[in-house]
Amino acid sequence: MDCLRFDVRIFRWIVVAVVVLLVATGGYVWYNYQHFVSGITHVDAISHSNAPAKDLDGADQNILLVGDDHRPAGATAQQLAELGTTADGGGTNTDTMMVLHVPADGRKATLISFPRDSWVNIPGFGMNKLNAAFAFGSENGGGDAGGARLLISTIQNLTGLTIDHFVRISMLGFYDVVKALGPVNVCLNNAVNDPYSTVNLPKGVSTLNAQQALAFVRQRHGLPNGDLDRIVRQQYFLSVEARQVLSAGTLLNPVKLQNVLDAVSSSIQTDPGLDLIALAAQLHGLSADNLSTATIPVSGTPTITVDGNDVSIVQVDTAAMPSFIHSVVGNPSAYVNAKAAAPSTVTVTVLNGSGADGRAASNTATLAALGFKTGTPGTTATTPTTTIEYASGMESAAKAVAAHVPGATVSATSSVSGVTLVLGADGVQATSASASTGGASGTSGSSGSPGSPAPAPTPSTPAKTYAQGACIN
Template sequence: MLVTRYDDLPLYEPEQKSRQWSDARRKRFRRTMAFLAGGLAVLLVAGFGYVGFTYWHFSSGIHRIGGVVGDSKPGTDQNILLVGNDERPANMTKQQYQELSTTEDDGSINTDTMILLHVPANGSSATLISFPRDSYVAIPGHGHGKLNAAYVYGSTGASGTADQRDAAGMKLLISTIENLTGVTVNHYVKVSLLSFYNIADSLGPVTVCLNHAVNDPYSGANFPAGTQKLDARQALQFVRQRHGLPNGDLDRATRQQYFLSVEAQQVLSAGTLLNPVKLNKVVGAVSSSLEMDDKLDLLSLATQLKGLKSGGVRSATIPLMPDPYGDVPGVGSVVLINHDALPDFMATVTGGKTTAQRVAEAKAADPSSVRVDVLNGAGTAHGSSTGLATFKSLGFQTGSPADAPESQQTTTVYFPKGDEAQAKAVLAHVPGAAVAQSSDYTHVTVVLGTDGKMPVGTSSGSSGSGSGSSGSSSSTSKSSAPAPKPSAPTKNYNKTTCIN
C-alpha cells in the first residue's frame, strides 16, 4: 500500500505581503487551498467555497445530477468519489480534439480515474484512495469484471434522459465500490477529459521530472528524461499514459498523485493566490468543468475542512496482490486486489472498523434464526454435507450441499452487508476461519478451504476473532492467509522528484 503525505509542500513562495490581504485571511485561504493537493476539482471547490470568493456565481456553473446519493449530515465523515472519464462533449471543436490528443468521436464512457476522498468529521485531514481502473471486482447484477465497466453497465442499461442514464451509471459504480470497501459513498464529482484540460490550462505550466524518456502513441505522451514544464495538453498526456510504463496502470496512478502534488505547490504560491486575474480564471474553469450530485453542499464541505493544514492530505492506493496482473477469460488483463488486506487497509485510512472487529462487537444471533450454507472449496469428499449436518445439529437453518465455484485455500465465513450478528453465530463453530463481508451471498455461507478447517459441534470460544479478510468467490482473490495489518509507508513528491 502506498500512502503519501504532503508534509514538505511550501505554502507560499517568498513574496512581499499584499496590503489587500490580512494575515488572518491569508492563513484561512492557505489552510483550505492546501486541500488542492488531493484533487484539482474538489480541492479548488472547497478552497474557493470557504473563502466565499464569487461563491454563488461559482456554484451556479456546476452541473448537478439528482437521484444518485441520499442525504448525509454535515460535519460527519464524508466519502466523495472523484471520477474522471473519457467522454467528449458533442460540441467539441477540431482544435479541441487536437489539444486533447484524442480521436474525433464520442470517446468512451469508461471511468478511467476513480479516487475515493475520505474527509473525517473534524476535517483535520483528508485521504485520497485510488482504485486502478482494471481492478477485478464484483459488479452487482453483472457478475465480475473490471471496475471501470460498472458505470458503463449502469448507464447503457438505463433509459431516459442523458442525466438519468448518467445517474444510473454513477449509482452502479458507487454500489460496486461500497460493496468492495464496506464504506458508504456520500457524494461524487465527475471530470471529463476536456474539463481536466480546461482546469490545467487555467493553472498554467507545471514542472515535472521523469526518470526515463517516454513516447506513447496512445496517450500522445512524448517527453524526454529529466525536468521539464508541461502545458495543459502535455499535462493531460502525462496523467493519461499507462502504455510503455513498467507497471502500467499502477504507474499511471503514481503519475496522477505526483502531478497533483507538484501542481498544488504551484497553486499554493503567492503568484496564484494573490493574482486576481489568474484566480478568477481558475475559478471559472473549475466551475464550468464539474458534474456532481445534488446533495453535495460545497460551503459545508469547505467549512468542515477549515482546520486542514499542510501535511494533512494523504494519498493511497488500495492493496493489490504481490503479482497484481492476471488474465480472466472473457475479460482480459485485470488488476488483482488483495482482498485479505483490504478491510484493515480501509479501517486504517478511514478510521473505521474492520470486518472482524464489527463481527466481534456484534451480539451473536440465535442459531434458529440463521440460515447457513456450506460450499466445498477444498475438494474433499462429502465436505459440504458433513458441515451442513453439524450446523443442523446445532439448530441452524441449512441449505443443500454444494461445491464452491473454485478451489479456495482459506476457510472463510462470508456474510451479506448487515449480517454481522448471524456471521458471529456461525463463526463460533468454525475455529480459525476467516470472516468476510461479500455481496456474492444472500445468506451466511461457509466456504471450506484446503486448510482443513471444519465446523464443530461446540463453540470455539473465539467468535468474531477471524482474520477480517474480505473478498469474493472468484479465484482471483487468492485468499490464502489471515489479513495482515497494513503498514503506511510515506512518500513525498515535489518538482525535483523524478518518477517513471
C-alpha cells in the first residue's frame, strides 16, 4: 500500500514549481487571470506570529511549497481510478516540502528540499518526522490552516528562514499537470532496471511518458543513498520540466498552456496574501539556468527506537544549517539594507561551541571593551561555523556585531530573542579591528586567528543547477 500511495504523489512537487514558473514567465498573455485565480482555494496559513505580510517590491521572499495525498473536493471516481488510488483514502502527511527562495531582485531562485523523514522538533509535539507536522496541526482542531501554520513554525525554527507564503498541491492536480505537459527527455549515465519502481531505461537520453517519468522519480532501490538520492532525481527532473515549461512549445501554445493552468488552479491552496501577479513581476526573466536546487544538510539516515518501535529517520545536521542557509540565500535584504547600530545600544550574548575552553569569556570581554552590552557567556553544542544569530527586526544590531567578527555567518532565527554570537570550531572570533560595514560574509576562518582571511564554507549539499542535456546516475 505504501508503494501505491507513493506512486500517485511523486510528481506533485513539479506542479507547485510549475505554478510559479508559468506566472513568472508571463504565461497569462494567453490566459484569463481571473479565471485562474477563481479556482484557487485560500487558507489562512500565515499568522502574525509566523511572518507578518510584506511587500514583494524590494524584499526577499520564501514560499513554502508542500504536497500531500489529500483529495480535492469534486474529484470523481473516474479521476481517482485513472490515478490508481481507489484503494487508498489519502492523507495529510506532507511528503513533499520545499522552500522557494526568491531574492529581492528576482534574477534567480532556489528550491530548498526537506526530506520527509527529517527528525525535527515540532512545537507542542516534540521530536518527530517533519512530514507529520501538518497532520498534527490539522488533526488537533486547526484544519488546513492549523496544519500549515504548524509546519511553517517547524521549518522556521529549523532553518531560521521566515516563510512569507504558502502553496499546497493535491495529487490530482500534479497528475493532470504532468499529463498536460507531455513527454520529457532525461539522460542517464548508466542503464537502470529496477523492478521496485519499474524503471527500465538505457544509458543516454530517453523520452518518457507520464508512467515512465513516474518510475524515474520513484527509484530509490539501487541508488547509493536511497531516499536522499531520490530527491536528487526529483530535483533533476524538475530542472528538465522547467525547461519544458519555459519553452515556446508551452508558452506559445495557448491550448496547452490553458490545460496546464486549469489543472493547477483547481488543485492548489495558497495563503490569501500571495499575489501571483506581483510575484510574476519580481521573477520576470527567470530561466531554467538560474533556478537552483539544494537539500538541507543531513548527517545520516539512522534507525532509532521510539516507544519501543524502530523508526528510520533522516538526521538533520542542525550545526551546519546556518552556514548552509547562508550559502544558498545569502544575507536577507533587510540585513543588507540595515545600517549598523551603535555598539552601546546593542546587547550580545556569547556562546562557546568551538570546543576550546575560555572562548565565550574572552570574546565577551572583547565585545565589552568595544562598547557592547553583554550577556552572561555560556556554552553550547560544538558547531563547525561561527554564527551571529539574531531575531527578526534586529538586523542593525546584528550588523554592529558582525563588523567586529570578520568571517562569521549571520542568521535570522526565531530561536533567539536578541543577538547571540555562537563561536564555532572554525576559529573565528571577535576582534577590535572593524570589518567591512557590509557585515558578515558567511565565510569561516581556518587559522583560528581573529581577523584572519576566511575561505568560503562548503555546505553539505550546495545549491546546484543542471545544464541542458546533463546526465545523472
